[in-house]
Amino acid sequence: MSINWFPGHMNSTRQAIKDRVKAGLDVVIELLDARLPGSSSNPLLAALTTGRPSLKVLNKQDLADAAQTAAWLDFYNAQPHTRAIPLDAGEKTPARALIKACRELAPLRGDIHKPLRVLICGIPNVGKSTLINTLVGKRAAKTGDEPGITKLEQKFVLENGFYLFDTPGMLWPRISIEQSGYNLAASGAIGRNAFDEEEVALELITTLKRRYPEQLQARYGLTELGAEDAVLEAIGLKRGAKVRGGAVQMHKAAEALLIDYRQGLLGRITLETPDEMAAWRREAAEDEARKAAERDAAQAAEKVKRNGRRKASSGEA
CATH class of the missing domain: 3.40.50.300 (P-loop containing nucleotide triphosphate hydrolases)
Structure with missing residues (x-):
């Protein structure tokens, strides 16, 4: 993200x-x-x-x-x-x-x-x-x-x-490392209007399932951990995030999970390791290099087209 x-x-x-x-x-x-x-x-x-x-x-x-x-x-x-x-x-x-x-x-x-x-x-x-x-x-x-x-x-x-x-708290203009964006949003460092809470909650569940499954299960009384959306729905049921008719309001379930995480109610949790962060940075740098190469290629192709149109309009051989 x-x-x-x-x-x-x-x-x-x-x-x-x-x-x-x-x-x-x-x-x-x-x-x-x-x-x-x-x-x-x-x-x-x-x-x-x-x-x-x-x-x-x-x-x-x-x-x-x-x-x-x-x-x-x-x-x-x-x-x-x-x-x-x-x-x-x-x-x-x-x-x-x-x-x-x-x-x-x-x-x-x-x-x-x-x-x-x-x-x-x-x-x-x-x-x-x-x-x-x-x-x-x-x-x-x-x-x-x-x-x-x-x-x-x-x-x-x-x-x-x-x-x-x-000085006031400061981020940087564009957070290009996708997982860092999710982690920062989950922590509360980013204004709530800048991200989708349900998307962030689902990504947080992915991380918790991999790193702290017992703590996730213990907090919400879950006997098993299935797909992320099923886990979020189960959290919503446990926290009473329901609408008329009994359906789970997923946005409210996401809010409940993020609040619990920020307040430490899930236990002591770290979302990343030094090795993971190094890998994410390499991936982001490779992605930026690929995008830059694609932009350069597109600009070069457009330049060739413009030159061709200019020659055609001027009658050059």
């Missing part, structure tokens, strides 16, 4: 990040969703902040598969100039570990003469505002369960010589 969801404030965020980089930036904190650490990593952010040390924070780790979180931490910690830590945004002690990690990434900065300038970014609805409120110790940033709560850049002084710049 290819998704195009880039509201106007996200374009403003992109420009704000460019301006922050020009003004001086020492460390970039990217808050990731621990349930989808690859899909929630923003390639646009990486391009905008090339060369800056990066701290990858796998937030909502309490909702993710612990073994898979460990695998993703190993993956990111193996990258140059990068550290990765797990986190639950509302917990005070782990949140303070961010300051320590940032100071280790930029050891020559962090006093009143050379303050440590840190930019914190993340996709919408990943828990960034909750984390900032925990760090600051007061309700400094608005929070909510819908993407797009933060709309302007904010600056916080966490300690002497430690400046934190917050």
Whole structure:
């Protein structure tokens, strides 16, 4: 599922990040969703902040598969100039570990003469505002369960010589990796008008059947897992998503499943592994290359046709 969801404030965020980089930036904190650490990593952010040390924070780790979180931490910690830590945004002690990690990434900065300038970014609805409120110790940033709560850049002084710049949640203009689109939509990172909830719920069931079948069965009291639409219909029956006459309202069933997943009621679930993400990226790159070749061939063919018509109209041999 290819998704195009880039509201106007996200374009403003992109420009704000460019301006922050020009003004001086020492460390970039990217808050990731621990349930989808690859899909929630923003390639646009990486391009905008090339060369800056990066701290990858796998937030909502309490909702993710612990073994898979460990695998993703190993993956990111193996990258140059990068550290990765797990986190639950509302917990005070782990949140303070961010300051320590940032100071280790930029050891020559962090006093009143050379303050440590840190930019914190993340996709919408990943828990960034909750984390900032925990760090600051007061309700400094608005929070909510819908993407797009933060709309302007904010600056916080966490300690002497430690400046934190917050930006609104930002996706990228086109999500070309199909499975990432599904995973982001399932997590709540994408505005609900940008995707079909039933389609996303069916894809989520496919993933759950493959990776966490027992948890899916336990949540809804299912004795077997058949086709995805049959499972979704059974979920609708369990959750009372019926219309007059007893038929299941599939859209309501999809909403129920997605809400349960986002709230962690299905158990600790991670939707992707590092190897899967690498394979999806390769497939997307190959697909983009194929489409580009097809466009080039079509343009070349059209150019030949135009030249032929021009010669014919001018009477050239």
